[in-house]
Amino acid sequence: MTPDLIFALPGNETQAEQLADALGCKAGALTTRKFPDGETYLRFDSAIEGKRVALVSTLNDPDAKIVPLLFAANAARMMGASKVGLCAPYLAYMRQDRSFHPGEAVTSRAMAALVSQYFDWMVTVDPHLHRYKSMAEIYTIPVTAVHAAPALSAWIAAQVKNPFLIGPDEESAQWVSETARGLGAPYATLEKIRQGDRVVTVSAPDVAVIGDRTPILLDDIISSGQTMLEVVKLLRAKGIEHPICLAVHGLFAGHSDRALTELGARIVTASSVPGPFAQIDLTRLIADGIRQTA
Numbered sequence: 001m002t003p004d005l006i007f008a009l010p011g012n013e014t015q016a017e018q019l020a021d022a023l024g025c026k027a028g029a030l031t032t033r034k035f036p037d038g039e040t041y042l043r044f045d046s047a048i049e050g051k052r053v054a055l056v057s058t059l060n061d062p063d064a065k066i067v068p069l070l071f072a073a074n075a076a077r078m079m080g081a082s083k084v085g086l087c088a089p090y091l092a093y094m095r096q097d098r099s100f101h102p103g104e105a106v107t108s109r110a111m112a113a114l115v116s117q118y119f120d121w122m123v124t125v126d127p128h129l130h131r132y133k134s135m136a137e138i139y140t141i142p143v144t145a146v147h148a149a150p151a152l153s154a155w156i157a158a159q160v161k162n163p164f165l166i167g168p169d170e171e172s173a174q175w176v177s178e179t180a181r182g183l184g185a186p187y188a189t190l191e192k193i194r195q196g197d198r199v200v201t202v203s204a205p206d207v208a209v210i211g212d213r214t215p216i217l218l219d220d221i222i223s224s225g226q227t228m229l230e231v232v233k234l235l236r237a238k239g240i241e242h243p244i245c246l247a248v249h250g251l252f253a254g255h256s257d258r259a260l261t262e263l264g265a266r267i268v269t270a271s272s273v274p275g276p277f278a279q280i281d282l283t284r285l286i287a288d289g290i291r292q293t294a
């Protein structure tokens with residue numbers, strides 16, 4: 001089904017309008033501001049009683065965004081919306097998927113419990129599914145996880161003549177191999193060890209097999225950017241200076257986009273997190289996901 005009204009949380013206005021166009025529904029108006037003490041003010045300026053409503057909020061910088069989002073969902077229900085769905089193209093808190101050390105919170109489950117409580121459905125893009133096999137393991141509402149791979153493959157096919165795909169770790173292996181097969185391109189996957197939030201080591205790529213092809217480092221997310229930076233440095237050390245860093249979600253914590261660019265890499269991401277590198281538009285895929293789920 002299609003929602004009647006789509007509302008953007010701050011920063012998601014363009015994505016919400018594009019989705020409303022793609023779905024043939026209306027973009028509603030939601031006013032938000034901060035009170036002087038930092039609390040959130042919210043007002044729905046479109047009538048929502050009896051309407052199927054979708055809220056759009058990509059969840060980079062999640063701690064600042066989650067409280068206003070849950071308040072908006074709660075208000076929509078209180079005002080009589082018949083369904084309240086969430087479109088979160090980037091879904092935060094998926095990587096803490098087990099207690100790695102005693103006492104650690106498994107925040108992916110806490111996040112799933114909150115979203116499942118406040119929303120009737122959710123659509124997201126390539127959530128980091130590693131130890132969980134599907135979203136149904138932790139979410140109790142219908143969730144559609146849209147795959148960006150076809151859009152990334154189409155971008156590579158149109159933009160890069162002789163690609164060589166590199167997956168930086170074993171988690172990327174399945175995805176990179178499928179994408180490479182679809183393109184008829186060679187690929188390699190590396191081995192990564194993460195020692196800390198900003199410390200990773202990656203095994204060196206075999207540059208002899210890359211030859212004169214354009215290396216494309218392919219990953220689901222650039223977060224701190226350390227994974228990509230390590231591979232870019234390894235390639236540079238072996239004389240390969242201008243790889244492409246291609247990811248679904250570009251967060252670029254700590255200005256890692258600048259560091260990657262300074263090392264000669266070209267960065268391209270999908271549109272799940274808006275920004276200067278978000279060149280691969282996912283609107284059509286996300287709209288299809290919403291039609292299937294709402």
Ligand code: R5P
Nearest residue numbers: 171221222223224225226227
């Ligand atoms: C890891 O499992 C993911 O697929 C990414 O490789 C990782 O999350 C990237 O993180 P960062 O940019 O912080 O190295």
